[in-house]
Amino acid sequence: MNQENTNISCKIDYHIHTMLCNHAQNGMEAYIKKAVSAGFDEICFLDHLTLSEPGNKLSMAPSEVPLYFQAVQNLKNRYRHVISIKAGLEIDYHPEYIELIHSIVESFSFDVIGGSLHFPGGVDVVSHKSDWSKGEYETDHIYRLYFEYLDKMLDNDYFDFICHIDLMKKFGRNLPKCFEKEFDVIIQKIANKKLVVEVNTSGYSHPVNDAYPSFDILKKCFESGVEITIGSDAHDPENIGRHYEKVLPVVISAGYKHFCVFTERKRFLVEITAK
Ligand SMILES: [Zn+2]
Ligand SMILES: [Zn+2]
Numbered sequence: 001m002n003q004e005n006t007n008i009s010c011k012i013d014y015h016i017h018t019m020l021c022n023h024a025q026n027g028m029e030a031y032i033k034k035a036v037s038a039g040f041d042e043i044c045f046l047d048h049l050t051l052s053e054p055g056n057k058l059s060m061a062p063s064e065v066p067l068y069f070q071a072v073q074n075l076k077n078r079y080r081h082v083i084s085i086k087a088g089l090e091i092d093y094h095p096e097y098i099e100l101i102h103s104i105v106e107s108f109s110f111d112v113i114g115g116s117l118h119f120p121g122g123v124d125v126v127s128h129k130s131d132w133s134k135g136e137y138e139t140d141h142i143y144r145l146y147f148e149y150l151d152k153m154l155d156n157d158y159f160d161f162i163c164h165i166d167l168m169k170k171f172g173r174n175l176p177k178c179f180e181k182e183f184d185v186i187i188q189k190i191a192n193k194k195l196v197v198e199v200n201t202s203g204y205s206h207p208v209n210d211a212y213p214s215f216d217i218l219k220k221c222f223e224s225g226v227e228i229t230i231g232s233d234a235h236d237p238e239n240i241g242r243h244y245e246k247v248l249p250v251v252i253s254a255g256y257k258h259f260c261v262f263t264e265r266k267r268f269l270v271e272i273t274a275k
Pocket of ligand 2: 017
């Protein structure tokens with residue numbers, strides 16, 4: 001792991017989607033303009049690459065990655081005097097596609113890769129139209145499945161941070177007490193691997209009305225020495241930096257003073273700013 005500390009304070013949003021994933025609104029420049037007007041110093045496009053999903057309805061196709069990467073590079077250059085723009089991907093972990101994931105990640109100089117689990121074991125835990133959102137499945141079953149896949153994901157090293165680590169609570173079914181120990185083991189594994197956890201504010205817009213991760217998990221991350229970054233998971237320019245005023249006091253009271261930013265997979269710490 002490469003990491004350098006800085007005393008620079010920086011307003012960042014490290015999780016922004018584009019129209020290439022087929023479920024986000026507006027062009028990339030609209031996100032940048034919104035971020036500039038909201039006083040952001042640095043943003044990161046982190047669009048979906050979900051190789052297991054047939055038809056790529058919710059993700060760019062692998063063949064679109066070069067176009068996406070080049071589009072971010074062009075914007076990075078065009079706006080370099082106005083705002084810092086980073087290029088990233090949010091890649092779903094799937095054991096069958098791990099070689100392809102590595103080959104894509106290694107073919108481009110992305111600044112950061114986020115690892116996600118939207119479909120652990122083929123079960124959709126993210127869509128509003130999913131069976132999970134409609135109250136199907138035993139809660140324990142889905143949490144068990146998610147932990148199984150999260151544990152496997154952590155055995156891989158294609159990503160730098162873990163996106164929305166407790167995403168499965170999205171529709172209001174919170175972490176059952178009996179899984180707290182499993183989460184402790186996962187956090188320890190993250191700490192040992194020196195991986196970063198994302199504070200994702202989009203959960204405040206969903207039935208759970210909480211950030212990912214919840215305060216208890218965030219506090220355990222801090223106590224275990226796990227660094228964090230932050231993102232809004234914007235699928236619309238209006239969502240850039242959403243709920244930051246709500247989450248920053250939570251992050252600070254968990255003990256954190258810094259967020260991670262990334263350049264070509266190398267990470268740096270910047271001071272948390274509430275400007
Ligand atoms: Zn996601
Ligand atoms: Zn996302």
